Each structure stands twice: as structure tokens, then as C-alpha cells.
Amino acid sequence: MVTSAGQAADGRQGGAAGRQDVTEPSEGVTDATDPRPDGTDARQDAATDARKDVTDARRIVVKVGSSSLTTAAGGLDADRVDALVDVLAKHQDKEIVLVSSGAIAAGLAPLGLEKRPRDLARQQAAASVGQGLLVARYTASFARYGRRVGQVLLTSDDTSRRTHYRNAYRTLDQLLAMGAVPIVNENDTVATDEIRFGDNDRLAALVAHLVRADLLILLSDVDGLYDGDPATPGTSRIAEVRGPEDLAGISIGSAGKAGVGTGGMVTKVEAARIAAAAGVPVVLTSAVHASEALAGGPTGTHFLRTGRRSADRLLWLAHASTPRGALILDDGAVEAIVERHSSLLPAGIAAVEGSFSAGEPVELRNTAGDPIARGLVNFDAREIPRLLGRTTHDLARELGPAYEREVVHRDDLVVVGR
Secondary structure, X not given: OOOOHHHHHHOOXXXXXXXXXXXOOOOOOOOOOXXXXXXXXXXXXXXXXXXXXXXXXXXXXXXXXXXXXXXOOOOEOHHHHHHHHHHHHOOOOOEEEEEEXXXXXHHHOOOOOOOOOOOHHHHHHHHHXXXXXXXHHHHHHHHOOOOOEEEEEEOHHHHHOHHHHHHHHHXXXXXXXXXXXXXXXXXXXXXXXXXXXXXXXXXXXXXXXXXXXXXXXXXXXXXXXXXXXXXXXXXXXXXXXXXXXXXXXXXXXXXXXXXXXXXXXXXXXXXXXXXXXXXXXXXXXXXXXXXXXXXXXXXXXXXXXXXXXXXXXXXXXXXXXXXXXXXXXXXXXXXXXXXXXXXXXHHHEEEEEEOOOOOOEEEEEOOXXXXXXXXXXXXXXXXXXXXXXXXXXXXXXXXXXXXXXXXXXXXXXXXXXX
């Protein structure tokens, strides 16, 4: 059962044991609903205090969707871009990374396309044209405040491989140290899986983890998560999400009406879950409420952190990589990986599926076909069949010392589906 926005902010029925219902403020305690002597309302401060993790945040990732930046015809809306930059540029005390959709959408009108194409080739062509327009618009807009921007285009390969991950972090960290605003987007002109299956909401959650952000703000054309269709009378905005149980029974909508992006509320909630589980709180609201969100105001939906930061690359490996194949493991290997966090050795592999090269991500499955982990494999798919069920000592003796190693090292492996 989902409560109304007011209930979500103030406390839910059936909450933690020992919680007291207070009907009157104790002596010396100011009721947040009472006006101050100067006539102002204390409720704003109470809401801000409830979002202390927002107001205390110094390094913030802000994600904005295509529908918040473009016209109905598909071209960039300069006024919308400037309005967003007006908000971001004023927060000189914050380090802001902007994850911006809109490259494909911005390229539609210049190429004479009436709507987002479905075929990959035209999507990549639109991204190629639109990315330049998008960054040029941001460059001009931030220049009004004497701020510089830096373009950073990422793919999942850039961040699931150890060396690439470190380089991505160093670039973003250095841009922030030099006072520039990184403008991050997926590299749609060369990516394939990212366009078909990815979205910038998920990218934003992973970038927030990558740069060790204190906060993620997801901006859209909807002012938060609702307990039903926002257009239906009687639905309420959910002000706070403390964990997955708060979303039980929620029907979450898919892509929006604009037709220029790939995301919808489903991808935003999933991104919020990823970030919160990685120790990064999230505010989900509309672009027009960006200023209030940054100030810690009671706008949108506030997702509290539910976990701690994990090993850096492993979050990307779990959520950003696309497996190129699969390794089927026996019961002993499954137990060793899931329970003891061991590396995967050839002796524990029962079968191999797909075509992949050394260094690419693969899915590790049990004999029932359920995914139990994901990792970066050390051998090509064609090499693995002759390794199955054998010890590394036997393989080294027969094939050479290069084969006395793990198929997937535990440092390149993350358990999933638990």
C-alpha cells in the first residue's frame, strides 16, 4: 500500500516499532506548522532539514532528459537550456557534473526527421549531428557566467575495464578541479547496445558512483514519482522512498509522451535504486524545479541511500556491461563464487555459450540457467572448451604457464541476482 505524499514525508502507518505518535509539540519544541513571530512558515525549514543529505552535498550529478531540452519538433530549445544553466551556474559552491540527453533529439530537425528513428544507422547519424549542437549550446550558455564546459562521451567498455575506468574518473575529477562543468553523454555515434538498451538515467547513476558524488538529481518532465498515473485524479506524489518496500505495488509508467527519448519513469526509478544502493541519495523531480531540488526543498521524490559504496568498477560491471556470452558453472563453483567470493577456475565450468574475446564481460550461470554473477573473462570463447573441468596445474603442464590462471578473477567479478 502506498501512502500519499504528505504521509510519505511525515511518517507511514505501521512504521518502526517504538515510534510514537506526537499530537502536541513538547515544551521547548517548535511545531513545523506554526508560523514564526515574523510571519514566515517553518515548514520549509523542516522539509530542508529532512533533506540534509541534499543540502550538505558538495559534488552533485544532475541528469536532464531530452524532453526537458527540446521543442516538440525535435530541435534544441535554447530557452530551456539557458533556464537550466541559470540554475546550475549559480551554485558556485557545488561541483556539478551534468549528464545530458538530447544528442539524438537535437539532430532530428536538422536532418529532416520528424521523430526518433528506430534503425541504428539513422540514430547514430542524428547523434553525430546533435551532439555538436548540444555541446555548443551548453558552451555558449555557461559562458554567460564565465564557466567552461568539457564534453565527456562514455560507453560501458570505457568504465567496466580497470584502466579505462581510472582514466574516466581522472578526467572528470580534473575537469571539476579546474572549475569546468563536465557534460556527459553516452557515445551514441559508436555505441550499439547503449542505444538499443541503455538510457542516460542509468548512466547518471553510474557516473554518480564513478565521481564519488554526494547526490544525484534526476530531472524530467514529471515532478516526481506518483502512486499511479499522475494524470489520474486521486493519485499522490511520493515524497520519500526509504527502500524497495516503499515501492511495492506501484505501477510505474514507461517512456514519456514527447517521443524524443528512450527513458521513462521505469528507468528513473531503476537508476535511483542503483544510486541509492551504492550510497548516493537521489532527488527525482521536473526540470522546472531544479533550483528547489538543489536547495533541498520539498520537491519531487527523495530516495534515501540504502547501501554503502561498493568497489568502484563492480557497480559498472553489474549494471552497465552487456554480457557477450555465458559460462555455465557446476554447483561447487556457484557456491565458491556466491558464498566465498572466489575466482572462477576452469574446473568449475560445465559449458560455454556465445562468442566473446578475452577481457569482455560474460554472465556466469548455474546449471538451471539462472545468472549468479558477471565478470571479465581471461580467455576467448574458442579456448575455453578444452579447459573445462581441468585443474590449472594440469593445463599449465600441458599448454604452458599462460593457462595457470583463473578464467574470471574475483577482482573482475560481481555477484548479481541476490
